[in-house]
Amino acid sequence: MAKDIKNLYDSTIDNLIEYASSAAADRLFDEIENSIPDNEIVFSNEHNTVIQKIIAQERYKILRKQYKKLRRKLLIAAIIALILLLISVLSVSAIRKKIIEKFIRTTSYSTDIEYSSDDDSLVNEEFAFTVNYVPQGFELKTEYSSKIENHMRYENGKSYFEISKIAAVNEMSFDSENAEVSELTVNESDAVMFVKNNETMITWEKNGYVYWIKSDLDKTEVINIAENIFWKI
């Protein structure tokens, strides 16, 4: 019983205070509203500037937030589009093969080129080639031949070019680290050209023999020399 009375007392007091305080607030602020006529209040320019600054900064923050959201969405869309493009491109086997080979060629420090012949008897054959185009000023400096290699070196002061013909019995490796590697055709044969440190080297295979030419001349000139090498076998 005492508890019920207490609860009734508490709730009644609370309601009374609520009505009274609400009325007190109304009365207080009604009086304040009428304390100064509105037309007598003129805010300073400084104050108006501060308020405008507050509002402008908030607008700017919201715009920046929206821009960031949009940029994120565009980035995600671009990544998805790129992935789809890559998938569709790599689904074509020819393109895939070219890309992989290109990747291997340009990232390997050493490029392996396989030339091989099933006929070991080539090792015992003597063979020769002629250089039909020699740039002006160059002279034959060294020449040697063996059972498996024929080599010539031409020089013009500090400049040089050298040509070798080797029996293709094994794989050969070339140091292609940081080299510019490209493919071309020399005398109707597929060739590979390396350009590194102002030196050019071209190698190709023909009739079971490997030819390579190396020089510090311009690569166009080196190609020209290569195109004018003739061989009997």
Place this chain on the structure above:
Amino acid sequence: MVYTWLYLINTNEYKRGTMFFIILNTEEDVIFVEKLYNKYSKFMYKVAFGILKNQYDAEDSVQQTFLKLIDKYDKLDFSDERRTRNLIGIICRNVSFNIYNKDKKAVLTDDDTGINTYSPNFDLSVIIISKDNVNKVMEFIYGMDDIYREVVLLKSQDLSVAEISDILNIKPKTVQKRLERARIKIIEFLDKEKNNG
């Protein structure tokens, strides 16, 4: 939520170093807050000027009240016009008192002289919700110390203890204590009135 620090640049020592969080999410929020300012700026000025008595401090109070409204934007209900006005008025009064106290180096303290415990011996007939009693209590609240009046007025705007604590920047425990003491004072007042009547 978008948070931004605002540094109110002003030569007044009180204003220097004042920083606030702002929480608005959309352009509509900004427009609403701008309308709120346009509607109540002069009212806020009147509230502030009544306490601070000079234009410079009153404008400062208006700016800080505006920032506080934005800060508490998502926690306040602005649906009822009269209630909105009263709420803004109470917040502005609180901000103005803070500026006043800082300028005058005066410190408001809690009144510890009142009775702190509820007594079951009070007469129920004291608290009949009559127009007469409501008016009496209203007058009493009107004349209360600021520290009690503010919490009672904010409570009358249907704000929770946590929300009042947030607006007045005091601990929830302090809000609760002040509400209880205000309540005791009102009860004592009513009892005294009954004995005098």
